Amino acid sequence: MSSSTAPMRIYLDHAATTPPSRAAVAAMQQALEECWGNPSSIHADGQHARMILDGARDTLAAFTGTGARNVVFTASGTEADNLALTGILGRWGSSRGQHIVVSSIEHEAVLSTAEALADSGAAEVTMVHPDHDGVIQPSAVAQALRPDTVLVSIMYVNNETGVIQDIPAIARTVHAARAETFVHTDAVQGAGYLPCDMESLGVDLLSLSSHKLYGPKGAGCLVLRDGVFVAPVIHGGGQERNRRSGTEAIPAIAGFAAAVRELVEHRSAWCMEMESLRTMLTSEVRKELPGTIIPGERAQRVPSCASFVFPGIRNELLLTRLDAAGISASGGSACSAGTTLPSHVLTAMGFSDEDARGLLRCTLGHATTREDARAAAAAIVDAVRALSTSIADA
Ligand SMILES: Cc1ncc(COP(=O)(O)O)c(C=O)c1O
Structure with a gap:
């Protein structure tokens, strides 16, 4: 019998789908x-x-x-x-x-x-x-x-x-x-x-x-x-x-x-908690990576959504690194034959194709914890730094 346990994963892709209650x-x-x-x-x-x-x-x-x-x-x-x-x-x-x-x-x-x-x-x-x-x-x-x-x-x-x-x-x-x-x-x-x-x-x-x-x-x-x-x-x-x-x-x-x-009963409490976690996640990323862009930052947004653009970083590479670190997140764009298309949403908002290829979407759920948000922020910062270094070295 194997004594190993499955590594803990952090699920930050609730906009793609939520686990059934x-x-x-x-x-x-x-x-x-x-x-x-x-x-x-x-x-x-x-x-x-x-x-x-x-x-x-x-x-x-x-x-x-x-x-x-x-x-x-x-x-x-x-x-x-x-x-x-x-x-x-x-x-x-x-x-x-x-x-x-x-x-x-x-x-x-x-x-x-x-x-x-x-x-x-x-x-x-x-x-x-x-x-x-x-x-x-x-x-x-x-x-x-x-x-x-x-x-x-x-x-x-x-x-x-x-x-x-x-x-x-x-x-x-x-x-x-x-x-x-x-x-x-x-x-x-x-x-x-x-x-x-x-x-x-x-x-x-x-x-x-x-x-x-x-x-x-x-x-x-x-x-x-x-x-x-x-x-x-x-x-x-x-x-x-x-x-x-x-x-x-x-x-x-x-x-x-x-x-x-169930949602009707808990929605406002869930939203309050998510808002505080989203703030924590985004501010920790921003503190370490000041060039980060948050699309739609000045608009009203639902509390679950923490989206980022890291100029110069391709999201498929970032997502692969995050996945290896145990974090499920997504890019907002469709993938075909291994090519990531720029997000049509970001291009419509006036982002360049290059930036629109760099969308990282983290979407929280009501079971997301402070530890999850903190660990995700650290993993994002590490991954972006590693990718920036490899681009600079290339
Ligand atoms: C805004 C929006 N509309 C429609 C859909 C499609 O919903 P479903 O996956 O149930 O077909 C999605 C799914 O991602 C969505 O985000």
Whole structure:
């Protein structure tokens, strides 16, 4: 028998995914073992599953301040975003117009959907850019509106910088200019830290993802304001009031709802602690590496996100060193064939391609400790120094 124990790792990639909470795992297990019926079946086994589904729908409706009938369960945040854009265009495009407005810092789930709609001729897309702080100004959105704008989609919180958008101001601006234009927000990275009440946000559609808030993968939802209809993207048996066919994934949905209930109870305490750890992490890095840039530093940001740019340092090398030191973090950019692409978010904010290749994103969770933050800061400083020396020697 080996006497070695696995080395401790520090997980700072909660924006990529969060570990499922105990409550989520317990709810999933119960659903798998006891509620495996098909929620559309009329017999008792089906109705047992239906009860779980209805309870989860009530939880998500309360979380977003809307009615249960307005919650459409999907398999992911990506699917919810696809349904928002494609579904609004499919249902309203011919009557209200085919022009949509998105920001250039959206997640690919929105950007690629908008691009696909444009490529197929179903939509004309206008892109709105952020300022240097990563903020989308309501006035920039207003300028992009046209008489045929059917939808504006602006994310609540950016996944690379943690910058919070003023969604209520954006929604007010859009609705004041054109009452028939729908406003969608991708709240996937916001829900873990900020209220998601549809009324207060002023939005017509909102996307969520379970695995970003301590639920399992395989569940998400699109929430609609009363009276907002979307054409289905997935056709079939007419589940989810004919907005998303396919037998609902009861275990994943049960876990999603359990995680949300826990989040609602603890969110403010978790956020306070994360804010103090984020401050510690960033100030320790800054103290040792004064050239460090924190993208979006002057903007409002969620407390979990500590993103850094170290000019001249390529993030793939930094991430490899951090991984070897037991730290899981990420660069904000997509990787293909070993080449790191510059972050589209940072380039949209006005960073050079070179700097945009150097993004290091550390995202904290509620279980992150002071020791984790301190050890991560030391490891980042060591890794950046080592890489700077090797560049200087080269
Ligand atoms: C802002 C944002 N939207 C959408 C998604 C996609 O969510 P999912 O992984 O559930 O498809 C992500 C995932 O990283 C995200 O950060």
